[in-house]
Amino acid sequence: MTKKILVLPGDGIGPEIIAEAEKVLRVLIDKYGLGAELDHGLVGGAAYDDSGTPLPEHTLDQARAADAVLLGAVGGPKWDDLDTAVRPEKGLLGLRAGLDLFANLRPAILYPQLADASSLKPEIVSGLDIMIVRELTGGIYFGEPRGFREADGHRTGFNTLVYSEPEIERIGQVAFDIARKRDSRVCSVDKANVLESTALWREVITRMGADYADVELSHMYVDNAAMQLVRAPKQFDVMVTTNMFGDILSDCAAMLTGSIGMLPSASLDANGKGMYEPIHGSAPDIAGKGLANPLATILSVAMMLRYTLDEAALAERIEVAVEAVLDQHLRTPDIMAEGAIEVGTAAMGDAVVAAL
Ligand code: NAD
Numbered sequence: 001m002t003k004k005i006l007v008l009p010g011d012g013i014g015p016e017i018i019a020e021a022e023k024v025l026r027v028l029i030d031k032y033g034l035g036a037e038l039d040h041g042l043v044g045g046a047a048y049d050d051s052g053t054p055l056p057e058h059t060l061d062q063a064r065a066a067d068a069v070l071l072g073a074v075g076g077p078k079w080d081d082l083d084t085a086v087r088p089e090k091g092l093l094g095l096r097a098g099l100d101l102f103a104n105l106r107p108a109i110l111y112p113q114l115a116d117a118s119s120l121k122p123e124i125v126s127g128l129d130i131m132i133v134r135e136l137t138g139g140i141y142f143g144e145p146r147g148f149r150e151a152d153g154h155r156t157g158f159n160t161l162v163y164s165e166p167e168i169e170r171i172g173q174v175a176f177d178i179a180r181k182r183d184s185r186v187c188s189v190d191k192a193n194v195l196e197s198t199a200l201w202r203e204v205i206t207r208m209g210a211d212y213a214d215v216e217l218s219h220m221y222v223d224n225a226a227m228q229l230v231r232a233p234k235q236f237d238v239m240v241t242t243n244m245f246g247d248i249l250s251d252c253a254a255m256l257t258g259s260i261g262m263l264p265s266a267s268l269d270a271n272g273k274g275m276y277e278p279i280h281g282s283a284p285d286i287a288g289k290g291l292a293n294p295l296a297t298i299l300s301v302a303m304m305l306r307y308t309l310d311e312a313a314l315a316e317r318i319e320v321a322v323e324a325v326l327d328q329h330l331r332t333p334d335i336m337a338e339g340a341i342e343v344g345t346a347a348m349g350d351a352v353v354a355a356l
Contacts (some may be wrong), residue, residue: 003036003309006060006066008139009077010250011045011088012282013292013345014072020294020349021070021301027356028305028314036309039066043095044074044088044158044282054091060098069095069275070300073282096136101267101275102167103174104134104246105307106231108253110262114121114335117258120230125256130236131182132253133175134246136267139197140169141243163197163242168204170270175240176212185216185237189225198242205240213226229253254279261293266307274308276300290344292327295322298352321355328355345349 004099007022009015028034041059048054054074061070066205072089095101108130110118115126128194143160150156172188179186188205190198202219209217220228222245224288229252260280268274278296286292299322305315330351333342343351 001035003067004039004065004068005036006039006062008041008043008063008069008071009046010072010074010282011041012073012076012092012284012287013120014044014046014074014282016287016290016292016345017069017278017294017297018072020345020352021297023349023353024298024301024318024356025328028262028317029352032314032317033354034305034311043071045076045079046093048079048082048086048088052086053121054088056096056111059091060094063099063275067273068181068205068304069099070304071095071275071277072279072297075282076284076287095275096267098139098148099273099275100269102135102137102270103171103268104136104250105174105178105266105268105303106132106134106246106250106254106263106279108250108257108267109261110257111323111326112292113323114257114337115258116263118256119258120233120256125233128233128256129182130233130253131238132246133171133178133240133249134250135163135171135241135243136164136165136246137243138201139243141247141265150309158297161195161197161242161244165200165204168201169196169208172205172208173238174239174268176208176215179215179238180212184214185218185235186212187218187220187225187236187239189222189239189241189249191222191245192219193221196346201242204244210308225249226252229256245307250279259335261296261332262299263296264303266300266303267300268307272308274304276304276308278309290346291333292345293334294345294349295352298322298349316356319350324355325351333347 009018110128115122140161192202302318306310
């Protein structure tokens with residue numbers, strides 16, 4: 001069956017890195033029998049310039065009709081002074097909400113070839129391979145009531161941290177299922193000693209653990225998890241956590257690798273439909289210069305193949321090709337090292353295609 005992939009290049013380096021990912025998709029379609037067709041749309045600043053909104057209804061319709069969405073990045077100084085309601089980032093949030101993408105998968109992988117790029121000692125991070133599963137549509141970022149009020153003569157800001165059992169169960173299931181495809185270990189991160197909502201989190205995840213007897217389950221308080229991530233990150237396989245804890249820990253884990261140009265991400269709904277994007281932004285400082293690293297976006301295609309299109313073998317083909325270009329010592333400026341060969345965005349994409 002032919003699957004539909006909606007491609008949303010977005011802003012800044014978005015179109016440049018997406019062009020390289022599309023080259024890879026074309027090879028898979030033309031040479032390796034991937035049954036997929038590509039559709040294109042506008043989001044972010046590009047959509048605002050076109051129609052005055054960062055997420056046109058047409059784009060949301062296209063995304064709903066697609067099996068998977070591949071997104072570049074949105075935003076840039078050109079749109080910084082816009083009203084919050086129409087800023088490019090709203091396009092992203094609108095897609096996540098509109099598609100009910102509740103599970104955010106953030107791998108932090110450090111290829112041994114790039115171990116020197118980390119600020120940590122190579123022996124601590126070389127070969128790092130963690131998957132952080134972050135709940136994306138609940139918790140304190142969305143909880144009600146929220147707002148500002150007068151209390152005891154002071155202005156007070158308040159938010160609500162709330163999780164229901166079904167919300168915890170569905171993100172737990174994603175984490176356990178992914179662990180089964182990896183090293184079968186889940187570490188659930190909470191603050192159960194202080195917060196009732198995450199005491200419930202621990203209770204539900206513990207209960208679910210009994211149904212996944214083949215997966216080793218552990219629990220960790222978030223403060224300890226932050227320490228362990230920088231002390232001994234290779235102890236983790238899959239980490240599952242709440243929206244806010246995941247927001248912070250996933251960026252921390254990403255920085256362990258020292259190269260945001262290498263890291264993909266996925267946001268999934270309950271049926272496996274997903275939006276795939278690099279974790280970095282639109283990098284306006286290098287946009288249009290052909291310097292951007294396209295590998296995070298190309299690796300996002302690999303995630304799409306694995307988690308939505310059920311084509312794990314093709315995903316692995318891409319990952320092996322990326323390793324091969326690193327072995328050839330090809331580096332974009334962001335990951336450049338002494339003795340390596342510096343290449344631009346298109347040359348890096350071409351090298352991956354050649355390695356495929
Ligand atoms: P950024 O990730 O765009 O850039 C941070 C630094 O990393 C810059 O020096 C940039 O040149 C570099 N960088 C990023 N991606 C790179 C790549 N693929 N190759 C080489 N170098 C790369 O973050 P920022 O500067 O804080 O934000 C810039 C814009 O992007 C803002 O408008 C922000 O709102 C937006 N943003 C968008 C997303 C998204 O679309 N998901 C995420 C974060 C930021």
